[in-house]
Amino acid sequence: MTLDGRLLSNVGVLAAVIEGGSFVRAAEALGMTPSGVSRAVARLEARIGVRLLERTTRSLNLTDEGRRLYADINPLVLGIEDAVTHATSSSGTVQGRLRVNTDAFTSRLLLAPHLPRFLALHPGLTLELIAREQLGDLVGEGFDIAVRFGEPPSSSLVARKLLESRIVTVASPAYLKQHGRPATPGDLAQHACIQVRDMATGQPFAWEFLRGRKHLKVPTAGRLMLTDPGTLLATCLAGTGIAQIKAIGIQEQLDRGQLVDLFPDWPDERFPLYALYPSRQWPAAKVRAFIEFVVEVLKASPPG
Helix, strand or coil, X not given: CCCCHHHHHHHHHHHHHHHHCCHHHHHHHHCCCHHHHHHHHHHHHHHHCCCCEEECCCCEEECHHHHHHHHHHHHHHXXXXXXXXXXXXXXXXXXXXXXXXXXXXXXXXXXXXXXXXXXXXXXXXXXXXXXXXXXXXXXCCCCCEEEEECCCCCCCCEEEEEEEEEEEEEECHHHHHHHCCCCCHHHHHHCCECEEECCCCCCECCEEEEECCEEEEECCCCCCEECCHHHHHHHHHCCCCEEEEEHHHCHHHHXXXXXXXXXXXXXCCEEEEEEEECCCCCCCHHHHHHHHHHHHHHHCCCCC
16 A cells, blocks of 8 residues: 555544544544544545444444554554654653543552642643553553553563562551550451452452462451542541552651551562553653653652
8 A cells, every 4th residue: 555645644633532532522633624534534444444333323443453443553653653752852742631541549649649749740731540450452542651559461561560568567656555466467357358349250359478489378357348549548548447558658657657568578579561662663752751750750659
């Protein structure tokens, strides 16, 4: 297939439709009419011979072929944007819309307190920080970057490991005063343990303890089951029960004595945090800026 200006233009229109979620938003971003956007996408579909978008009066969804095409072209489109930026001697300019895919723990307990500073540093940037349970299709859904705990899936994404955080078992002083402190992980069976639901299975996460090569799985029970990390922290601080949580999100409460690390002699259960972004020679300036911001936040919040 011969590459020409119209093909590149139509590809750019498709990318704008996917990122905006509608013909109307794409038209606003590109300075076109919605009908002009629709015709450009139709020309692209006719050129390559496959349907890329399923259109209804209420929704717009990528076909499987459209998702594959966008996954391939998105890094190239962003690379062209970066090349133009470099050519105009403004490669350090951070601007436009940045869509970040993350989990609720990272969004609420790690990043949220620091976002005003990030936005103040980059007044030309609009940030969409979207917390969700699963990574999903990062490229197909128009995300620029993901920052998530857990081992990354096998994919074409670049995965940059940012840290490993220790998992700690904690309780408030008020809870320990009323119920006593468990001496060993096995004693947790006699305590109220706040459960966290694994959305993938519908069951509570298992409580595990690691020390060197020693690995314990401890059965626990409690009358409260949660999914939100902010609620988990708040209820634990209130003395509702014992919780397991990533140390990096509660270091301030540990330092102040608002929470007590019950088993510091079991320090080796750890969880990695990764930045994930589409594979290409260099990420966009806005993506680089966000990664630098996250790294700075993590340096100020020791992982424990």
